[in-house]
Amino acid sequence: xxxxxxxxxxxxxxxxEPYKTTAAGHxxxxxxxxxGTPVDPVPAQVRQALADAADxxxxxxxxxxxxxxxxxxxxxxxxxxxxxxxxxxxxPVVGSKELVAWLPTQLGLGPGDRVxxxxxxxxxxxxxxxxxxxxxxxxxxxxELDPAGLRLLWLNSPSNPTGQVLPAERLxxxxxxxxxxxVLVLSDECYLELGWEADPxxxxxxxxxxxxxxxxxxxxxxxKRSNLAGYRAAFLAGDSGVLGELLQIRKHGGMMTPAPxxxxxxxxxxxxxxxxxxxxxxxxxxxxxxxxxxxxxxxxEHSEASLYLWATxxxxxxxxxxxLAGRGVLVAPGEFYGPAGERHVRVAxxxxxxxxxxxxxxxxx
Numbered sequence: 001x002x003x004x005x006x007x008x009x010x011x012x013x014x015x016x017e018p019y020k021t022t023a024a025g026h027x028x029x030x031x032x033x034x035x036g037t038p039v040d041p042v043p044a045q046v047r048q049a050l051a052d053a054a055d056x057x058x059x060x061x062x063x064x065x066x067x068x069x070x071x072x073x074x075x076x077x078x079x080x081x082x083x084x085x086x087x088x089x090x091x092p093v094v095g096s097k098e099l100v101a102w103l104p105t106q107l108g109l110g111p112g113d114r115v116x117x118x119x120x121x122x123x124x125x126x127x128x129x130x131x132x133x134x135x136x137x138x139x140x141x142x143x144e145l146d147p148a149g150l151r152l153l154w155l156n157s158p159s160n161p162t163g164q165v166l167p168a169e170r171l172x173x174x175x176x177x178x179x180x181x182x183v184l185v186l187s188d189e190c191y192l193e194l195g196w197e198a199d200p201x202x203x204x205x206x207x208x209x210x211x212x213x214x215x216x217x218x219x220x221x222x223x224k225r226s227n228l229a230g231y232r233a234a235f236l237a238g239d240s241g242v243l244g245e246l247l248q249i250r251k252h253g254g255m256m257t258p259a260p261x262x263x264x265x266x267x268x269x270x271x272x273x274x275x276x277x278x279x280x281x282x283x284x285x286x287x288x289x290x291x292x293x294x295x296x297x298x299x300x301e302h303s304e305a306s307l308y309l310w311a312t313x314x315x316x317x318x319x320x321x322x323x324l325a326g327r328g329v330l331v332a333p334g335e336f337y338g339p340a341g342e343r344h345v346r347v348a349x350x351x352x353x354x355x356x357x358x359x360x361x362x363x364x365x
Contacts, residue, residue, distance in 0.1 A: 004131065007130045007131060007133070008127055008130055008131070012123055012336040013034075013035070013336075016034060016321070016330070016332070016333070019321050019322060019325040019330060020032070020034075020325070020330050022322075022325040022326060023324075023325040023326075023327075023328050023329060023330040024328075025328075026327070026328025026362075027328075028328060028358060029328065029358075030328060030330060031328055031329045031330065031351060031355045031356075031358050031359040031362070032330045032351065032355075033289075033329060033330060033331050033347050033348045033349075033350075033351055033359065034330045034331055034332045034346075034348065035332070035348065035350075036160075036224070036307045036308065036348045036349075036350050037229055037350055038223065038224065038227040038228075038229050038350055039350055039351060039352050040227050040278060040281060040352075041227065042226070042227050042228060042230075042231075043226060043227070043267075043268065043271070043274040045267050045271060045274075046226060046228070046264045046267045046268045046274075047264075048267070049260075049263045049264045049266065049267035050231075050260045050261070050263065050264040051260075052263065053259055053260040053262075053263035053264070054260055056258070056259035056260055058259075059256065060256045060257060060258060060259040060262060061256065062092075062247060062250045062251045062254075062255060062256050062257075063087075063091065063092070063247055064091075064092040064257060064262050065259075065262055065263075065266075066087075067262075067263075067266050068092060068262045068263075068265060068266055069087040069090055070087075071265065071266040071269045071270060072090040072092070072235050072237065072269070073085045073086060073087060073089070073090055074269070075269045076089075076090065076204065076237045079193070080192075080202040080204050080205060080218070080237070081201075081202070081204075081205045081206065081207075082202065082204040082205065082206075082213075082237065083206055083211050084211065084213070085204075085213075085237065086240070088240040088243070088244065089213055089237055089238060089239075089240050089243065090235060090236065090237050090243070091235060091236045091237075091243045091246060091247055091250075092233075092234070092235045092257045092262065092265070093234050093235060093236060093250075093255070093257070094232050094234075094255055094256070094257055095221070095223070095232035095233070095234050096188070096190055096219050096220075096221040096223070096234040097124055098232075098255075099219060099234065099236065100122070100124045100125060100128055100188070100219070101124050101127055101128045101131060102128065102131065103128055103152070103186065104128045104129055104131070104132035104134050104151075104152060105128070105131055105132040106246055106249045106250070106253075107151070107152065107184075107242075107245075107246075109129075109132045109134040109151055109152065110132055110133045110134055111133050111134065111135075112134075112135070112149060113132075113134045113135065113149060113151045113152075114134065114135045114136065114137055114149045114150045114151060114152075115128070115129035115132075115134050115135070115136045115137075115150075115151065115152045115153075115154070116136070116137050116138075116139050116142065116145055116150055116152070116153045116154065117136070117138060117139070117153075117154040117156075118138065118139060118140075118154070118155075118156055118159065119138045119139060119140050119338055119340045120159070120161060120162055120334075120337045120338050120340050120341050121138065121154070121156060121159075121160075121337055121338060122156065122160045122161075122188065122337070123336060123337065125154045126138075134151075135149070137150075138338060142155070142174050142177070142178075143173065143174065143177050147181035147182075147183060150181070150183050151183065151184065152183070152184050152186060153174075153178055153183050153184065153185050153186070154186050154187075154188060155171070155174065155185060155186070155187040155188065155203065156187075156188040157171070157187070157189065157192075157200055158189075158191040158192065158194065158195065158198075158200050158304075158305030158306040159302070159306065160188075160190075160191065160306060160308065160337075161308055161310055161332070161334065161336075161337045161341065161344075161346040162301065162302040162303065162308075162310040163191075163302045163303035163304055163305050163306040163308055163309070163310055164302040164304065164305075165195065165198035165199075165200050165304050165305045167198075167201070168201045168205065168207045168208050171187075171201065171203055171208045172207065172208050172209075175203065175208060175209055175215075175216065178215060179214065179215050182215075183215070184215055184217070184239075184242065185203065185215060185216050185217070186217050186218075186219060187202070187203035187204075187216065187217070187218045187219065188219045189202055189203070189218050189219060189220055190219060190220060190221040190223070190224060190234075191224060191305060191306040191307065192220070193224075193225045193275060193279070194224065194225075194279065194282065194305055194306055194307060195304070195305040196283065196286065196303075196304055196305055197303075197304035197305070198304040198305055200305055202218055203216050203218055203238075204216060204218050204237060204238060213237075213238045213239050213240070214239055215239060216238045216239055217236050217237070217238035217239055217242055217243065218236065218237045218238050219234070219236060220234060220235055220236075220237065221233070221234040222234065222265060222268050222269075224307060225268075225275050225278065226268040226274065226275065226278070227278065228264070228265075228268065231261050231264060231265075232257070232261065233257065233261050233264065233265045233268070235265075281353075282307060282349050284353070285349045285351070285353065285356045286309070286349050288356055288357070288360050289309060289347060289349065289356060289359065289360065290303075290309055291360075292359065292360040292363040292364060293309060293311050293347065293363060295363070295364060296363045296364065297313055298311040298312065298313055299311065299312050299313070299314075301344070307348055307349045307350055308346045308347060308348055308349065309346075309347040309349070310334075310344055310346060310347075311331075311344060311345050311346075311347055312334075312343050312344045312345070314343060315343060316342065316343065317333035317334045317335050317341065317342055317343060317344055317345050318333055318335070320333075320345045321333050321345060324345075327362040327363070327365070328358075328362055329359050329362055329363070331345045331346065331347050331348075332345060332346040332347075332348070333345060333346075334346060
């Protein structure tokens with residue numbers, strides 16, 4: 001049998017290793033702004049909840065504890081403005097990347113089915129389609145897609161990598177189109193709580209979905225809002241029929257969120273204070289980096305939300321990566337997110353204040 005990995009392209013980040021080696025050779029060390037991995041502490045109450053649940057010798061359930069399901073439904077109503085959300089409308093998952101990569105397979109997609117995602121997009125959308133053996137198409141405007149054979153439509157607002165936010169009226173039009181054509185909408189909203197120049201709205205907000213979750217599933221993660229990337233804490237919310245089917249499949253697959261992580265998720269979703277504090281850290285870093293990049297001749301496009309600045313000097317992204325690596329600063333080439341990003345770089349805000357200050361100095365040198 002041919003290896004399943006043959007269906008996949010070269011892992012993008014492997015191509016960045018030579019530039020990382022160059023950047024790490026800087027006398028003052030590496031400033032890594034390439035991967036959006038949190039660097040700030042996990043909130044104390046979340047760590048305490050994890051520790052208190054450490055003595056968990058039994059198997060957890062795929063659906064999660066009643067306390068976790070209550071936390072998920074309550075947060076969706078409080079933060080997303082969703083209505084009519086019950087425990088049947090939520091499902092914990094083992095990190096959002098796992099979900100994105102395996103969702104087409106778990107939904108039974110295969111040859112002849114199509115998955116659509118934005119022209120500039122998180123590369124795992126395409127990887128998920130490839131793993132399932134399905135076809136895929138990148139779009140500029142989802143309303144211009146041919147619905148024939150289209151089974152799954154990915155939305156991403158705020159966008160990774162561009163930080164672009166889709167307004168409610170745009171989301172509403174896409175939802176109406178998808179429902180008309182029987183296409184399932186998956187809305188990746190992992191950066192929804194990090195809006196700077198726009199207020200992101202969920203696909204589950206009544207202004208978008210009309211108060212019905214039919215044909216809609218939102219993806220949320222605690223990695224960014226609560227610095228829990230290492231916990232692999234994420235969840236789905238939306239169409240109870242779709243989530244019920246996924247629950248049955250994931251039971252057979254043993255895709256269980258560890259019990260201590262479930263307890264930590266409850267604690268994290270119960271507190272908004274740490275989220276506001278983390279936002280302010282990112283706001284300050286964003287302001288400093290944006291000013292330094294613009295002073296160094298970069299143009300920042302979109303970037304009204306999320307943890308990244310989408311920057312260009314109207315040159316090959318690899319030329320930009322090489323130049324910045326020579327200054328000890330590592331960024332992600334826009335090409336990782338599709339050919340349309342070949343003249344941009346993605347600059348992450350996820351570095352300590354000290355490293356951000358170092359990057360600002362190097363950009364001005």
